[in-house]
Amino acid sequence: MNDELKELSDLKKVKIKGDRKLFSATHEEIEQGATTDVYFIKTREILSELDLADTEVTAEIFPSQAGVFAGVDEALNLLEQKDVKVWALDEGSTMDRKEVVMKIKGSYEDFGIFETAILGAMSNSSGWATAAKECKEAAQNKPMLCFGARHIHPAVAPVMERAAVIGGADGASCILGAKLAGQEPSGTVPHALILTVGDTLDVAEAYHEIMPEEAPRTILVDTFKDEAEESLRIANELEEDLDGIRLDTPSERGGVTLDLVKEVRARLDQAGHEHVNIFVSGGLTPERIEELNQLEVDGYGVGSYISNASAINMTMDLKEIDGQAVAKRGRIPGTTENKRLKRKL
Known part of the structure; x- marks a missing residue:
């Protein structure tokens, strides 16, 4: 790992290579402090000069x-090599507005420059997890x-999909996101395959023949033909081997309407494909x-x-300095008791 940034002159260590393919930060750059707000480097330098x-x-x-x-696990990973004590809610816990979700005690030198990264990780992940929870609650017991x-x-993307699983999603399509959540990725085929092959039924047959037995046979049915007609074509051919059909009708055709679902379900049932x-x-x-x-x-x-869910803003406040209660104007000096917090580090 690169040395942490301690003063403004250290910013010269942050080099951008001309052949850099992606503009996202590497793990090493985050640990170095290169993604922090520059005022935390200035703070570190001034505190050092003042002993x-x-x-x-x-x-x-x-x-x-x-x-x-x-996002708490990523925050803890950034702090695990530091001489700090950390208390926090468990990953996936519900939290209330302005509830203290994490408490860090130690030398400001050890964790101050990571405020930006810690808050960013938890803000975005909490927003994604919360949106996923809302969708899962609406879906009830259905995947x-x-x-x-x-x-x-x-x-x-992997961070987002992992957060979605934490929030209640039953699976994720992003390979790395699912793996980070301890799952295997979920998904069948895109419209691109069906457009390239030229017929949905040909794709369904190829999928059934080529894919592993444990892969669900769920086929897109809105690419070329009427959704009900396409569903029947595939169901009549694959019969009991067909697990399901997916409706993804574009907005240009009105999207997936309630009436469309009713018709597809009725026609499948009438043809003996209740399964x-x-x-x-x-x-x-x-x-x-x-x-x-x-x-x-x-x-x-x-x-x-x-994925488009707004981040839930997180704020970090210093509440004690050398054991003395402090707070900026508008906040109550001293630490806040929260019995839900657990010692993490």
């Missing part, structure tokens, strides 16, 4: 709104998968899921509602 770098402080972190607390990786930068599940994706929100959940929809794929 105050080793001042013992207690910092508290709290959210701007209620939600699901996520809800996260398909949001395409809507954000690839460097953070075929209906999976819906495309522009879903908790409100849309609640509507669809009144019908015989068996699962959901949610993308932009989770």
Whole structure:
């Protein structure tokens, strides 16, 4: 790992190579402090010059709104080699507005420059996890998968999908995101394959023949033909081997409507394919899921509602300096008791 940035002159250590392919920070750059706000480097330098770098402080972190607390594991990973004590809520816990979700005690020199990274990790992950929880609650006992990786930068897509699983998603399509959450990725095929092959039924047959037995046979049916007609073509051919069909009708054709779901379900049942599940994706929100959940929809794929969720702002305040209660104006001096916090480091 590169040496941490301690003073302004150290910024010369931060080099941008001309052949850099992606603009996202590496793990080493984050640990170096290169993603922090520069004023924390200035703070570090001034405290050092004043012989105050080793001042013992207690910092508290709290959210701007209620939600699901996520990102704590990354924060702890940044602090695990530091001589600090950390108390926090568990990853995936519910949190209230302005509840203290993490407390850090130690030398300001040891953790001050990581404030930006810690708050950023927990703010975004908590926002994504909270959005996923809303969708899962709307879906109730039916599967809800996260398909949001395409809507954000690839460097953070795995973080987002892991957070979605923490919040309640039953699976994720992003390979690395699912792996980080301790799962295998979920998904079948995109429209691109069907467009390239030229016929949905040919793709369904090839998928059934080529893919592993444990891979669900769920086929997109909105690429070329009427969704009900395509569903019947595939169900009549694959019969009991067909697990489900996926409706992803684009907004240009009105999206997946309640009437469309009713028709597809009725026509499948009338043809003796009651076992075929209906999976819906495309522009879903908790409100849309609640509507669809009144019908015989068996699962959901949610993308932009989770990936585009607003971060839940996190604030870090120093509440003790050398054991003395402090606070900036508007806040109450001294540490806040929260019996839900657990010792993490």
